[in-house]
Amino acid sequence: AQSVAQPEDQVNVAEGNPLTVKCTYSVSGNPYLFWYVQYPNRGLQFLLKYITGDNLVKGSYGFEAEFNKSQTSFHLKKPSALVSDSALYFCAVRDSASGGSYIPTFGRGTSLIVHP
Amino acid sequence: DAGVIQSPRHEVTEMGQEVTLRCKPISGHNSLFWYRQTMMRGLELLIYFNNNVPIDDSGMPEDRFSAKMPNASFSTLKIQPSEPRDSAVYFCASSPRVGLAGGTDTQYFGPGTRLTVL
Numbered sequence: 001a002q003s004v005a006q007p008e009d010q011v012n013v014a015e016g017n018p019l020t021v022k023c024t025y026s027v028s029g030n031p032y033l034f035w036y037v038q039y040p041n042r043g044l045q046f047l048l049k050y051i052t053g054d055n056l057v058k059g060s061y062g063f064e065a066e067f068n069k070s071q072t073s074f075h076l077k078k079p080s081a082l083v084s085d086s087a088l089y090f091c092a093v094r095d096s097a098s099g100g101s102y103i104p105t106f107g108r109g110t111s112l113i114v115h116p
Numbered sequence: 117d118a119g120v121i122q123s124p125r126h127e128v129t130e131m132g133q134e135v136t137l138r139c140k141p142i143s144g145h146n147s148l149f150w151y152r153q154t155m156m157r158g159l160e161l162l163i164y165f166n167n168n169v170p171i172d173d174s175g176m177p178e179d180r181f182s183a184k185m186p187n188a189s190f191s192t193l194k195i196q197p198s199e200p201r202d203s204a205v206y207f208c209a210s211s212p213r214v215g216l217a218g219g220t221d222t223q224y225f226g227p228g229t230r231l232t233v234l
Contacts, residue, residue, distance in 0.1 A: 034222065043120070043207055043225030044159075090159065103149075103172065104223070108158045 002027045002095040006107035013081045014115050021076040021089050021110045029097025033074040034104060035065055038088040047089075050074060061085070081114045088112075120226035122208050128232045134196040137229045140189055141210030149223060150183055150193050151207040159207075165191065198233045205230050 003026045013019045025031055032051050036044040048059025055067045065076045076089060088111050092104040121140040129135055141148050150162040163173040168185045176183070180199070185191040195202055209223040 032221075036223075036225075041228075043227050044209075044223075046222050046224065049222060103161060103164055106159045106161075 002031075002093055002105050004091050004093045004105050004107045006089075006091055006110045008110050009108075010111045010113065012113050012115065015083050016080050019078050019081040019085070019112065019114070021091075021112060023074045023076065023091030023107060024072055025074060025091075025093040026072060027093060027095040027097065029095050031067075031072075031074075032094040032096060032104070033065070033067060034092040034094075035059065035063070035074075035076050036090040036092065036106075037061075038090065038109070040087075044090060047076070081112075083114045083116055086112055086114045120208055120210055120224055122206075122226035122229050124229060125227060126230045126232075128234065129198055130234050131199055132197045133233075134194065135198045135202075135231060135233075137193040137206050137208075137231070139191045139193070139208030139226060141191070141208070142224055143189065145210035145212050145224070146188075147211040148185060148191050149209040149211070150191070151209065153205045153207060153228070154203075162193070195231075198231075200233045203231055203233050 005024045007022055034049045035047040037047050038044045047063050048057050050057045050067045058064045063078050065074055067074050088109045090109050091107040094104040123138045146167050148165040152160045152162055162175045163183045164171050165185045181195055183193045205228045207225050207228045209225045211221055211223045
């Protein structure tokens with residue numbers, strides 16, 4: 001079975017400071033990992049994904065995420081937060097194992113609030 | 117490409133009425149998903165189609181919900197009869213198919229339909 005956890009309902013950060021949104025996962029095989037962002041009254045928008053290769057993945061809007069297999073984590077990061085980054089962030093995982101689901105499982109979401 | 121298109125964007129109806137939500141996926145995408153989002157339950161997958169065929173409908177809450185995909189460019193989610201607890205934002209998403217049979221990849225979401233059942 002596959003599962004994903006976002007341990008923080010809300011993250012607060014000052015503009016200009018680095019931000020981290022946490023995500024941990026559980027799969028039987030290798031993980032396919034995704035981050036999505038949802039702005040108010042909008043649908044989810046793809047940010048980045050890890051399938052294989054470099055552990056550090058770069059995505060849209062200056063975001064990046066680091067895959068850590070030993071800690072089963074895929075935390076989302078940005079060196080300098082903007083007020084416009086304030087949104088709801090979702091982590092998702094899909095198990096590459098043949099017996100696993102072909103459908104990604106989404107986390108509950110983390111609300112990021114960037115203060116001016 | 118216009119992205120995933122959903123209609124209507126807002127729907128207000130009375131309990132007991134039939135509601136039909138519509139979705140046009142991105143051209144060339146083989147997989148289509150219907151989700152429901154509420155504050156209490158977060159994002160829930162309702163049903164997943166691959167090549168117009170329903171593959172997994174285990175998330176459909178009950179028989180009042182039904183979904184169809186008559187062709188590659190159109191899908192509907194119907195609620196009959198609707199109830200106040202069905203109030204939520206309903207998202208449609210489409211995805212290109214990866215090499216493995218049944219595999220999915222990045223999902224592209226529509227803007228959603230905000231449903232209010234009075």
